[in-house]
Amino acid sequence: MSGSANLDLRTPIGLLFIVLGAILATFGVLTRADTVMYAQSGGINLNLVWGVVMVLFGGIMTALAVVARRQA
Numbered sequence: 001m002s003g004s005a006n007l008d009l010r011t012p013i014g015l016l017f018i019v020l021g022a023i024l025a026t027f028g029v030l031t032r033a034d035t036v037m038y039a040q041s042g043g044i045n046l047n048l049v050w051g052v053v054m055v056l057f058g059g060i061m062t063a064l065a066v067v068a069r070r071q072a
Contacts (some may be wrong), residue, residue, distance in 0.1 A: 010065035024058030027052025 031037055038045055041066025 007069070008065045008068060010061045010068070014058045014061030014063075014065060016055045017061065019058075020050045021054025021058055024054060025046075027051070032034075 024047050028045050028051050032045050032048065035043065
């Protein structure tokens with residue numbers, strides 16, 4: 001059981017969200033001056049907003065995995 005006890009899906013899921021969120025947020029920062037692109041969303045840079053949300057969620061998942069690993 002020692003092999004399966006180390007399998008915590010929060011770690012790869014958290015890292016995946018951090019990487020994808022960073023890519024999306026970077027794209028949002030690089031295109032923030034393009035008002036035509038964000039006209040349909042009411043001028044809100046959704047790429048930047050959701051990129052930051054994804055990075056935060058990934059950080060929370062990774063932190064929970066680290067805490068669980070320390071308690072075990």
